[in-house]
Amino acid sequence: MGFTKDRGREDLRVLRITLKYSASTVLVLIALGALGCAGIVQPAGPAGVALLVLLGVWCIGLVWFLHFRQRVSAVIRRWTAAVLVFYPVCFYLGWTNMHRVELYLDHRNWLTYESEHFIFHYAPDYSRSHEIATFVAIRDEAFKQNCAYLGVSLDNKIDFYVYDELDEGFAVPEWNEVFADDDQSIGHEMTHIIVYHIAYERQKIKLLDEGIATWLNHSTVVTDHHYAAWEYIQENGLPALSELAHTRTFRRQRPQPYYPAASFVGYLFEVYGADAFRQLWTANAKYSELYTTIEDFGWADHFSFIPGERAHFESSVLEIYSRRLDELDTEWRTWLEEQYGQ
Ligand SMILES: [Zn+2]
Structure with a gap:
């Protein structure tokens, strides 16, 4: 009986030591990575460097605490533990507000x-x-x-x-x-x-986002966005709008299809009204940010539960306008042709 108990205690001790040293190795690697990154890459200016250095120091602090805490008095040990616990909270707040800090530094x-x-x-x-x-x-x-x-x-x-x-x-x-x-x-x-x-959400369909921003740009150079779109299509051609609903496809077009996007959005506004557009906007702004990120990396095919920006956009168009996107696409292009063709 005593033998088994000792054996159990011994196993636990080995496990504890293994965990301690594995954790220390990981922490040292993170510290080296953070300090190296701060020294060599220097991301996001001085504020980014400062935060990486702090992350490195925190990791080293944890390693010290794991191995040498017995060598200091209880009071110091308690305070060090408190600092180490609150440190990540401060780090998180600092990191998420870095934009403000930089803005201040650049424009003070x-x-x-x-x-x-x-x-x-x-x-x-x-x-x-x-x-x-x-x-x-x-x-x-x-x-x-x-x-x-x-x-x-x-x-x-x-x-x-x-x-x-x-x-x-x-x-x-x-x-x-x-x-x-x-x-x-x-x-x-x-x-x-x-x-x-x-x-109150970022728009996931770039066609809508850049479309509305260009449609309402009050440009003094291009005053007729429909004509600019028609001209763009004549000179460069334009993939189907369902293709452009893919952020990646939209971004890859040269020149950037801002005028066709503006004209299409403007057409939706003029023919079907503001309410329908606001519904379309909301439906696609609310599309999951996580799904969008996975799609941006091109990994969406591995996750069958992700509907896809394009499919989601198409179904929202059908629901709100009672027309398929390709039908609206043809309708819009035909209208442009009637306005500016010949
Ligand atoms: Zn823009």
Whole structure:
């Protein structure tokens, strides 16, 4: 009896030691990875580096605690344990708010100009700061029109960062932020934010997302999006809309099919009304973010329970418009041809 008990205790001790050393090895590897990544790759600027260093230090701290905690007094041991437990929480908060930290670091000396619907931010040496009032008034007006068109109202103002030169403007709808070149079209990026407020979810169908942002861009260069679409199709051709419902297919088209997308969305709005469009938008914004990610990696075929962005989009079109997507596609192209053909 005693023999079995000792044997059991011994097994447990071996297991504990094995676990301790395996955990330590994993932690040391993570620490080395994090510190190496911070030193060599330096992702996401100084804030990213700082967080990786902190992750490395935390892993080393855990290893120390596993092996050497008996060497310090109980008080120090307790405090160290408390710090090590709260550390991941602080790390998580830091990581998820890194965007704010970076934004602050990059723009802390920028000036602001507040209007009815925006807080404009611009560099102190911004070359067109004397025109800011006009710049702002035009955008406030476009904002009002687009909100009314989409039946949306926003509680908070949009933070709009204006640049002399930015490779490509973008919007962060979850944070109510726009980063744009001052000669980019007036309404494109702000529309990404306004339309986000229909369903409070990111739109998964790029055809709809870029379509509506381009349709409501208030461009002074391209004033007829239907004509621009017709011209695009004549020059480049256009895959079936059901193909373009695939984010990957949409992204791969050259040039990017923004005008056809805008024209199709505009057609839906003009012929079938705002309510139907809002329903279509919501149905596809609510499509699972997880499924979209798996599809982006091209792994969807391995998971039979994933309906697929395209199939989901097609069935929502059928439900809302009582027409199949390919029927709407033909109807729209025929209409374009009638308008601009010959
Ligand atoms: Zn866009």
